[in-house]
Amino acid sequence: MFASFIQKSCMLGLLAFTCLTPGSSLLAQKMTPLEKVELKQARKRAKKATRAIRKCFKQCKIPKRDLYKIALFIETELPKRVAAENRYYYSRVKTRLARTIELDPRTNKVFIHLKQHGLKKLGRGACKKVTYSILYSTTHPKKVAYSLANRPNENEAQATLDLKDGKRLYKVISVLTDSRNQGSNKFSFVSKYYEMGDFANFLNKKRQSLKFKDKFRFCRDIMIGIQSMHSKSYAHRDLGLKNFFVEKRRGKVRLVVADFGRAVKDGYTNEKGAQGGYSLCAPEGLDYNSLQGDDYLRTDIFALGCTFYKILYNTKPVWINLDQIKDTNVPVKTRQEHYIHALEQYRKKRGRELNQLCDQSKRFCQARLEKIILKMIHPDPLLRPTAAQVCQMLKDMH
Numbered sequence: 001m002f003a004s005f006i007q008k009s010c011m012l013g014l015l016a017f018t019c020l021t022p023g024s025s026l027l028a029q030k031m032t033p034l035e036k037v038e039l040k041q042a043r044k045r046a047k048k049a050t051r052a053i054r055k056c057f058k059q060c061k062i063p064k065r066d067l068y069k070i071a072l073f074i075e076t077e078l079p080k081r082v083a084a085e086n087r088y089y090y091s092r093v094k095t096r097l098a099r100t101i102e103l104d105p106r107t108n109k110v111f112i113h114l115k116q117h118g119l120k121k122l123g124r125g126a127c128k129k130v131t132y133s134i135l136y137s138t139t140h141p142k143k144v145a146y147s148l149a150n151r152p153n154e155n156e157a158q159a160t161l162d163l164k165d166g167k168r169l170y171k172v173i174s175v176l177t178d179s180r181n182q183g184s185n186k187f188s189f190v191s192k193y194y195e196m197g198d199f200a201n202f203l204n205k206k207r208q209s210l211k212f213k214d215k216f217r218f219c220r221d222i223m224i225g226i227q228s229m230h231s232k233s234y235a236h237r238d239l240g241l242k243n244f245f246v247e248k249r250r251g252k253v254r255l256v257v258a259d260f261g262r263a264v265k266d267g268y269t270n271e272k273g274a275q276g277g278y279s280l281c282a283p284e285g286l287d288y289n290s291l292q293g294d295d296y297l298r299t300d301i302f303a304l305g306c307t308f309y310k311i312l313y314n315t316k317p318v319w320i321n322l323d324q325i326k327d328t329n330v331p332v333k334t335r336q337e338h339y340i341h342a343l344e345q346y347r348k349k350r351g352r353e354l355n356q357l358c359d360q361s362k363r364f365c366q367a368r369l370e371k372i373i374l375k376m377i378h379p380d381p382l383l384r385p386t387a388a389q390v391c392q393m394l395k396d397m398h
């Protein structure tokens, strides 16, 4: 499909572009009637796209004329250049346009990368810089997020492709290879733009106004997202609040799980560690060289138990003594024993309290959710429920 698009557009591309430059009327006179009609149509489409883009992203900081030139380039010149040069990334230096253009050869989607020309970054993590892009269309352009990695990330690219369209996982539009450098192992991603930002940010602003049913919905959304990953043998391994994104659906605030930068399939990884840091780490994760296979699924469940507690009580889990578990002067076995002991004590004491608090006739209450959390933080990884089981327990509460 793209090949015929390329053929048709080749001649038109050259003509349209030369027609933008001064002294071009001579060339325009040499055009056949058909070429003239096609050029007229391309200009019409470019105008339409310009209008639509300005409507969907008012503050995109590209002057109207520059945007029109970009749209005309996409409508005419881009297919010709892609066919001739076999590359998909067109920097401003290459095109002399106001912004970089990139095409996804898998889907033929075209993106205008806005980067940081007068715009704030959308986010920055340890591994990626995230800025805005526009998904080009003459009728329905979209403001999207563009994440550029600062280190090789082929595992993340594979995970992102494997997990695409999973339930309660962030929406990925394109996984892009670096077509400027052959054999490059750095990938960038275009995803849906979550205008409400990440969950850590959201909680900082809205924590006070949240009710139990909101918190419960957040836990359930996260769990469904993780179940989508675990069902495909992927562990997430970086379950911080910044890696959940917030969206509004049918008037309700909902979450999706994002950032597959540390995701591992079947436990195969060179980059060890149960989670990104110690604060969500299960006892067995302290000895991170011992982890393999499904162990990472179980350390994810533990981490989510800690996360749910944070969501419920807005405080660090009481069973984690960070100074103690991080102290590498103490042998790992001793640290594990102390940690497991603290967990056992806490689970026993809190379990008793919850039994008293729990009204047997009431299925939907905070105490019942906390009981599920106690199961998720079981010190014995084999006795923790699986993601599917936690999903079912949450469903049964409702």
Ligand SMILES: Nc1ncnc2c1ncn2[C@@H]1O[C@H](COP(=O)(O)OP(=O)(O)OP(=O)(O)O)[C@@H](O)[C@H]1O
Pocket: 122, 123, 124, 125, 126, 127, 128, 129, 130, 145, 147, 191, 192, 193, 194, 195, 197, 198, 238, 242, 243, 245, 258, 259, 261
């Ligand atoms: N699609 C998006 N919509 C809105 N904000 C986003 C989007 N993608 C990323 N962000 C913002 O950028 C931040 C960093 O993104 P991301 O988590 O993908 O990068 P990272 O470098 O892998 O992070 P980490 O430090 O967790 O490894 C997010 O926490 C979020 O605030």
Ligand SMILES: [Mg+2]
Pocket: 125, 126, 242, 243, 259
């Ligand atoms: Mg992140």
